[in-house]
Amino acid sequence: MKVRLEWFTIRPEKPPHPLAVGLSYLMVFGVLAIVFQVAFVRLQYDWNWSVLGEYRTLFLHGWGTTLGLSVASLGLSLLLGVGLALAGQSRWLPLRSFHRLTVEVIRGTPLLVQILIFFYVVADAYGIQNRYVVGVLTLSLFSAAYIAEIVRAGIESVGASQWESARAIGMSDPQIYRHIVFPQAMRRALPPLAGQFVSLIKDSSLLSMIGIAEFTKNARDVNSLTFSTLESYLPLAIGYLVLTLPISWWTQRLERSLHFET
Amino acid sequence: MDLLLHQVSKRFGQNQVIGATSIAVEEVRSLVLIGPSGGGKSTLLRLVAGLLRPESGKIELNGGAIPDEADARRRYRASLGVVFQAFNLFPHLSARDNVKLPLTVVHGCSEDDAHEIATALLERFRLGSHEDKRPYELSGGQRQRVAIARALVHRPQLLLLDEPTSALDPEMTGEVLDVIQELKSEGVDFMLVTHEMGFAREVADEIWFLAEGGIKESGSPETLFNRPQSPSTQRFLERVLKY
Numbered sequence: 001m002k003v004r005l006e007w008f009t010i011r012p013e014k015p016p017h018p019l020a021v022g023l024s025y026l027m028v029f030g031v032l033a034i035v036f037q038v039a040f041v042r043l044q045y046d047w048n049w050s051v052l053g054e055y056r057t058l059f060l061h062g063w064g065t066t067l068g069l070s071v072a073s074l075g076l077s078l079l080l081g082v083g084l085a086l087a088g089q090s091r092w093l094p095l096r097s098f099h100r101l102t103v104e105v106i107r108g109t110p111l112l113v114q115i116l117i118f119f120y121v122v123a124d125a126y127g128i129q130n131r132y133v134v135g136v137l138t139l140s141l142f143s144a145a146y147i148a149e150i151v152r153a154g155i156e157s158v159g160a161s162q163w164e165s166a167r168a169i170g171m172s173d174p175q176i177y178r179h180i181v182f183p184q185a186m187r188r189a190l191p192p193l194a195g196q197f198v199s200l201i202k203d204s205s206l207l208s209m210i211g212i213a214e215f216t217k218n219a220r221d222v223n224s225l226t227f228s229t230l231e232s233y234l235p236l237a238i239g240y241l242v243l244t245l246p247i248s249w250w251t252q253r254l255e256r257s258l259h260f261e262t
Numbered sequence: 263m264d265l266l267l268h269q270v271s272k273r274f275g276q277n278q279v280i281g282a283t284s285i286a287v288e289e290v291r292s293l294v295l296i297g298p299s300g301g302g303k304s305t306l307l308r309l310v311a312g313l314l315r316p317e318s319g320k321i322e323l324n325g326g327a328i329p330d331e332a333d334a335r336r337r338y339r340a341s342l343g344v345v346f347q348a349f350n351l352f353p354h355l356s357a358r359d360n361v362k363l364p365l366t367v368v369h370g371c372s373e374d375d376a377h378e379i380a381t382a383l384l385e386r387f388r389l390g391s392h393e394d395k396r397p398y399e400l401s402g403g404q405r406q407r408v409a410i411a412r413a414l415v416h417r418p419q420l421l422l423l424d425e426p427t428s429a430l431d432p433e434m435t436g437e438v439l440d441v442i443q444e445l446k447s448e449g450v451d452f453m454l455v456t457h458e459m460g461f462a463r464e465v466a467d468e469i470w471f472l473a474e475g476g477i478k479e480s481g482s483p484e485t486l487f488n489r490p491q492s493p494s495t496q497r498f499l500e501r502v503l504k505y
Contacts (some may be wrong), residue, residue, distance in 0.1 A: 161350045164350065167313060168311060169340065169412075170368045175367050179363065183354045
């Protein structure tokens with residue numbers, strides 16, 4: 001059988017065959033694999049994968065810690081982000097100012113600086129001893145500023161006519177947010193939210209700065225102990241992919257189930 | 263319905279949309295508002311619906327003034343039904359859920375009861391086979407009939423319709439006008455803004471002609487269409503009935 005180019009052309013009237021999709025991924029993967037294989041061969045890198053077995057508990061602990069930090073920060077940042085977005089919609093001016101100021105300062109400064117200030121100044125002064133708690137709080141606050149803007153854009157995309165017809169039914173503002181605005185805003189906010197969650201997971205690596213033994217820190221430790229750079233960092237990349245890919249898949253599915261046209 | 267307007271005025275910025283208008287009608291079933299675009303018809307309908315507040319004056323519906331306090335105002339709005347020109351269905355909900363929403367969220371109906379009432383109402387509007395579709399899967403005429411069902415489902419004391427057929431082609435307009443006609447024969451009180459003069463004449467108990475932010479003429483359709491008194495009504499009718 002001859003492979004024909006038109007199998008791989010997307011036409012509006014006909015979705016591509018699943019086999020063509022699979023084959024297409026395989027080809028792209030193959031090309032990339034060749035590029036990197038050639039590079040590694042030229043480098044004449046001396047692989048030492050025994051490092052992975054030797055330090056597996058360190059890898060696994062680090063990965064587990066990153067997973068825990070991410071899950072906690074994800075939930076908290078979503079909560080804080082929605083709260084912050086609502087503050088920005090408030091009729092009370094100080095709440096709006098709080099929203100604006102928080103978003104601008106957090107988005108405009110490096111996470112690294114925020115972590116250091118929160119840990120060494122704020123947490124210390126207010127007696128929060130647990131560095132994991134400080135880490136999750138800082139990371140959540142950082143991510144919440146971005147989520148607040150994503151949620152705000154979603155809320156504002158729900159038009160005035162939707163508000164008017166909901167008010168005509170006799171719904172209160174909280175009811176309108178819950179039944180009309182949030183479901184529609186969610187649909188529009190999902191793709192950028194997925195991106196933000198992926199960033200959050202990767203940003204958690206900066207928490208190594210305050211001595212949290214998360215995935216990146218442990219991989220770095222393995223590297224400095226064994227000088228096996230790639231054997232330490234390649235598993236790191238794969239470990240992060242294991243965390244971030246499900247988020248992409250899950251939000252894509254959610255997006256499809258929430259599908260509606262306006 | 264009894265409806266009383268006393269010195270009602272409304273402005274948007276510099277633009278006086280309704281200027282110190284007073285009028286009263288008693289025991290009319292169907293009130294129809296006609297007049298040129300920008301004459302204040304939709305604004306007047308929104309004032310009666312409690313969606314806009316007048317700058318001054320008061321409005322009384324069936325003996326009660328429209329309340330000022332927010333919660334009471336919300337309850338007043340919940341006692342009415344409004345249908346908009348652009349349908350304004352909730353795009354993320356199925357036809358049935360659109361109709362159920364006022365019952366479950368605002369009127370404290372149980373899920374099962376709401377389901378039963380909404381299904382029966384949609385069936386009556388010949389939408390039985392479309393219940394599970396989202397608005398984007400429905401035609402314009404079907405959407406507007408769902409919107410009418412949503413506005414009627416809680417048995418409002420008054421149904422307000424703001425140009426319900428202006429966004430529809432003639433065939434779909436017919437579908438929607440049939441439904442309004444049926445409602446009239448069932449004794450639903452309504453207030454209708456429309457450009458369909460033939461329909462206005464047929465269905466109205468009372469017609470108000472609005473232009474330049476005021477009611478220029480009011481009365482029975484026979485009088486208003488056959489012997490219009492004010493020059494602006496005469497000019498308007500001449501223009502719209504020409505073809």
